[in-house]
Structures are given as C-alpha cells and as structure tokens.
Amino acid sequence: MNQPILSVREITKSFGAIRAVDGVSFDVYPGEILGLIGPNGSGKSTLFNCILGQLQPNSGEVEINGRPVSGRRPCDLNKLGLGRTFQQLSVFPQMSVIDNIILAGQEHRGSLFGRLFGAPDAGLTADAERLIEFFRLSHLKDEMAGSLSYGQQKLVDAAMAFMAGPGLVLLDEPAGGVNLTMLAGLKERLVSYNREHGTTFVVIEHNMEFVMSLCSRIIVLAEGRIIAEGPPDEVRANPTVIDAYLGG
Amino acid sequence: MKRRLTPILLVVGLALLIVAPLGQTDYIKYILSSWLIFAIAAMGLNLTLGYAGQISLAQASFIGIGAYTTALLTLAGVPWIPSMLAAMAVSFLVGLALGFPALRVQGHFLAFVTLAFNTLFYLVARNEDWLTGGPYGLSGMPRPDFWLFDTNQNLPFYYFTLAVFVVAAALMWGIVRSPWGRAFKGLRENPIRAESLGVDTRRITLLAFAIGSAYGGLAGALISPLVQFINPDSFALVQSIRILLMVVVGGAGFFFGPLFGAAMVILLPEFLRFTEGYYLMIYASAVIVLMVFCPSGLIGAGQALRERFRPGHRVRGDMKQGSQL
Numbered sequence: 001m002n003q004p005i006l007s008v009r010e011i012t013k014s015f016g017a018i019r020a021v022d023g024v025s026f027d028v029y030p031g032e033i034l035g036l037i038g039p040n041g042s043g044k045s046t047l048f049n050c051i052l053g054q055l056q057p058n059s060g061e062v063e064i065n066g067r068p069v070s071g072r073r074p075c076d077l078n079k080l081g082l083g084r085t086f087q088q089l090s091v092f093p094q095m096s097v098i099d100n101i102i103l104a105g106q107e108h109r110g111s112l113f114g115r116l117f118g119a120p121d122a123g124l125t126a127d128a129e130r131l132i133e134f135f136r137l138s139h140l141k142d143e144m145a146g147s148l149s150y151g152q153q154k155l156v157d158a159a160m161a162f163m164a165g166p167g168l169v170l171l172d173e174p175a176g177g178v179n180l181t182m183l184a185g186l187k188e189r190l191v192s193y194n195r196e197h198g199t200t201f202v203v204i205e206h207n208m209e210f211v212m213s214l215c216s217r218i219i220v221l222a223e224g225r226i227i228a229e230g231p232p233d234e235v236r237a238n239p240t241v242i243d244a245y246l247g248g
Numbered sequence: 249m250k251r252r253l254t255p256i257l258l259v260v261g262l263a264l265l266i267v268a269p270l271g272q273t274d275y276i277k278y279i280l281s282s283w284l285i286f287a288i289a290a291m292g293l294n295l296t297l298g299y300a301g302q303i304s305l306a307q308a309s310f311i312g313i314g315a316y317t318t319a320l321l322t323l324a325g326v327p328w329i330p331s332m333l334a335a336m337a338v339s340f341l342v343g344l345a346l347g348f349p350a351l352r353v354q355g356h357f358l359a360f361v362t363l364a365f366n367t368l369f370y371l372v373a374r375n376e377d378w379l380t381g382g383p384y385g386l387s388g389m390p391r392p393d394f395w396l397f398d399t400n401q402n403l404p405f406y407y408f409t410l411a412v413f414v415v416a417a418a419l420m421w422g423i424v425r426s427p428w429g430r431a432f433k434g435l436r437e438n439p440i441r442a443e444s445l446g447v448d449t450r451r452i453t454l455l456a457f458a459i460g461s462a463y464g465g466l467a468g469a470l471i472s473p474l475v476q477f478i479n480p481d482s483f484a485l486v487q488s489i490r491i492l493l494m495v496v497v498g499g500a501g502f503f504f505g506p507l508f509g510a511a512m513v514i515l516l517p518e519f520l521r522f523t524e525g526y527y528l529m530i531y532a533s534a535v536i537v538l539m540v541f542c543p544s545g546l547i548g549a550g551q552a553l554r555e556r557f558r559p560g561h562r563v564r565g566d567m568k569q570g571s572q573l
Contacts, residue, residue, distance in 0.1 A: 084444050
C-alpha cells in the first residue's frame, strides 16, 4: 500500500476529568474515502480538531505525508493541503458566494504583500466560477452567502474546502440538516471530485445511508476509542458496533 | 446601472467638496477641514472595527501620537511631509503593538484594553512635560508650505486637507478591494473558518490595528498644523468615543461610512447652532433615533431604502431555479 496521506498516532485529548479522545491511531491512504462514525460525545469532532490544529492534543502525533504536523496552526495545515468543513454552518454571511470561494483560495496565491498589490480577485475568479458551477451554485454566485438556504450554505461551505485544491479534506457532518434531494447531489459531487482529482476524504456523519454508500472504509468511535474498523458491510454487521451505536 | 452611477456620484461628491468652502467664513472653512481630518481618522478605525471586527477605543491616542510627532518635528524645522511620514510610521508601530492583546482577548475585554491604552497615552502626554509640554501642550506649529502653495490661510489649508483625504481614501479603497480586504472581512465574520482556509489571522489582526492606527497618525499630522496648538485633552478617551460614534453612525464596514459619520458628528452640531441652547440636545436625540431605527448607520439605512424600492428580483436566489439546491 502507498504511504498514508494522514497518520494519527495515539492521540489523547482530555477536558478536565473527561477523556474525549483516548489513544486513537489510524492511517488514511491517498484517494480513500474514510468514514468516522460513532454516537454523540464519542470524540469524533474533538479528534478532527486535534488533527486540524484547532485543539492541542495532550499526547500523540499527527503526520501528513509522513511529516509530523502536531502543534501547527490551522492556516499552516491548510497550506500543506488540508481542507475542512465544520459541523455548524461556516460561511462568511456578509460576503457574496464568489467572494467566499475566492477567500478560500487567495492565501495560496503569492506573498502577503504580493496579494496587497496584485489583482483584487487574486486571479481566482475563473477557478472560483468553475467550482461554483461544479457545485451547481452558479445562479447564486453574487448573492450574499448569509441569504442562502441552509442546504445551499452547506454546499458553499463544502466548495470552500475544495478551492485550494487540497489533497485531503475532512468533512464534519456534511449531510447534517440537508434535505434528501440535495443529499444525493452532494454525494454525487463528492464521489465525482474524488474520482477526478484523487482527493482523499475523511467524513464524520450520522446519516448511515449516506456514509455507508459514500465510504470505502469506516472507523467507529465510542467513548473516545476505536471500537471497530473495516469495510461498510463488515462494520454494519459488527455486534459491538450494533450494541454501541447502530442499535438493533 | 450601479457601475455607471458610482463614478458619476464620485465626481459630483468631489465637486461638492471642492465648492463647499467657497464664500464661507474662516470658521466654516476650519470646521470643514476638521471634518475631513476626522473622516481620515474614522476611516482608519473603520478598517480596524468595521472591516476586521476588532473593537478599539484608542483611535484618539493615535491621532495624538501623530499630532505630537508632527508638532515636535515641524517645530524643530523638519518639513511637513517627512514629519507626516514619521507620524504615520510611529502610529503604525504602536498600533502593531496594541494589536497583540487582540490576539488573546476579544469583544468588551479588547475594548477595555484599548480604553486603558488611550488613558495611558493621555497620562504620558500630560505628565511628560519635557516632551509634550504637559497640560499646556505645544503651540505655534507651522502650516505646510509647498513653494507656490502656502497653506497659512484656511482656504488653501482646506484644499490641502482635501487632497490628503482623497489620497488616503484611494489607498484605503485599494486595501479593502484587495485580498487583504477580503481577509479582514473573513476575520470579522468567522475567524476560525478564515484560519482554516489559510488566512493567518494573527498577522491580519495586527495589520488591521497597525493600518487603522497609521490613519489615526495621518489625521494627527493634519490636526497639528490646522489647530497650531495641541494638548492632552484633545486626545482623551471622549475623543476616541466620538470617532467610534462617527464609524457606527456612518455605517461600520461601509467604505463611505466614516465620511458621513464624521459629517454627522462634526458638521451637524454646527448646523444646529441656530437652535442655540438646544443644539446638543437635538443632536443627541438625532443620534439616538438613528441608532435605534438604523443600527447599520447612515449608509446601511440608505441601502435598506434602496432595496425596498428595487424591483422584486432580489427574492432569494434559490427560488429562481426551484428548491432542489
């Protein structure tokens, strides 16, 4: 197998007496779509935040393409090719859709002072329009992001994560609050992006139908620990997973 | 339509600013110069607060830093332009330093940090007589003299201030239209998301403070020769609150907000003087009414009015193509 694009080694994170993540280790390989599931409070989002530099783990190591990145800031990790979406809506509401998308890519263009004296759009309008078209939002590109429906804002949020051409995208509940019609479209776009660009995804999701049909491998967390790992069908039939999360 | 209208409005606005002092008394010319100078200071605070979302109650101290730097240098015989550049540089560096607390605290905590800085500046200016002249201040600063263009009279000084204002506004327009402007707005609206998209929020926060402060320094570099007398009271906390009022009343985060806000705070009380003893009460009531009914300021109110009278195509975009997305 190839070298992992992401290696998580013995990550532990506590909040006071509560151990939210307890010695979690796993690898993610290039081009893979990995699902991370588990009951509420199982440590999924905390683990994401530890990987992405938003939280400092108490112990453990994160490597991207074999390079240790623990302690790096989120903006530095983004420049290493890591994109993410958030559990809550996370667009810039008082900026237009196209400005949201351009902002997601502009920091990868030139130096800080080069951006001040360069083109206002950092030369990204065409790329942003292509991505907006890919997510079928062209008719909304000049609307304020905050004026869009919840589902549309989720799409803008997802599109922003792709603007800088990341090698690895961590999606935190992309299907949360999204209607069924749109969900099918979102899945189709994620699969298509994965095939066209070889982008690797790690997806946290509670929608079992969505995550089982999207991912090639699933990791199940409960009480901060990995309780199962494997292909979707195997995980679905695992008695420990049924007992801890899926239910009868 | 909007693209065609904007340059026309800009030309009309500039023409009005050019003819405004003609035929007016010396006092009105002085007040108009003062308006433009405070508009520059408010423009700086608008970048820090309106665009980047970092509250500051210290803008008057940066006007003070600029005014004292310019006063000391011009009294020592240094021409105005290098004095002004020094004033902006000192304000930029002190503003950069003041930005560091903003990396740790936000909201009302940051407001108190900046408030404390303004008080500290006031105390230093009042107590360090050897440098600032203490409570008696500094006086007799020369007005700029550019060979054939002498600004000793109030009319040429107004045009000189207008020229500086136009250059400062053009530079600010360049900043807020650039990717930096987008990053400032990202910082204001969702700093965690902005950081996850590669925006170095620490650097952008510091820049927002430093550039906003440099504009305060520029305003100070103009106040010094306009008034030709400065003392610590001119840069006390109440002045910072007035500049904050200019930004909020004009419309925080709107480019022309500070110009209108400064007009409301500086010019309106003068227009209301015919009401004699009541003018400050009427002025204060007008501010209260404006803030209650138009919290996004004068520009925000104008935009809301325009939206109301626009044809109904601004219905939410998704309705145009069904609700599948």
